[in-house]
Amino acid sequence: MTKIATQQWIIYKEFTFEAAHLLPFHDGKCSRLHGHSWKGKIYVKGNTLIAQGAKKGMIMDYGDIKKYIKPLLDDYLDHYYLNESTGLENPTSEALAKWIYEKLEDINLPGLYAVEIQETCTSGCKYLKD
Numbered sequence: 001m002t003k004i005a006t007q008q009w010i011i012y013k014e015f016t017f018e019a020a021h022l023l024p025f026h027d028g029k030c031s032r033l034h035g036h037s038w039k040g041k042i043y044v045k046g047n048t049l050i051a052q053g054a055k056k057g058m059i060m061d062y063g064d065i066k067k068y069i070k071p072l073l074d075d076y077l078d079h080y081y082l083n084e085s086t087g088l089e090n091p092t093s094e095a096l097a098k099w100i101y102e103k104l105e106d107i108n109l110p111g112l113y114a115v116e117i118q119e120t121c122t123s124g125c126k127y128l129k130d
């Protein structure tokens, strides 16, 4: 049996925010209140390109992805204390990536594939669902 190949594109939009958190269960310095310049990426996948108009040849306009993340940055993430603003007891990168993914799911970002959160220059996490 021959498998018919399907094509797929995955695009991403980066975002950044400044925020404080602490990890109450950590056995090291992360249990103290501290801040990061967080970076994130929203990944959107699609298997068809828009056929006509201003967005011809795209699966989604990057600017449209930005419209979905902006209210989250304004209301919960940028210059907030994440333990309070998100309601996460233990806002690890893992917890935060999942929280952002589920918020984007709630507001129906079409083609949502994954959310990546980078806590430092060398450490980060990507969350996705099967």
Ligand SMILES: [Zn+2]
Pocket: 021, 030, 034, 035, 036, 119
């Ligand atoms: Zn931290």
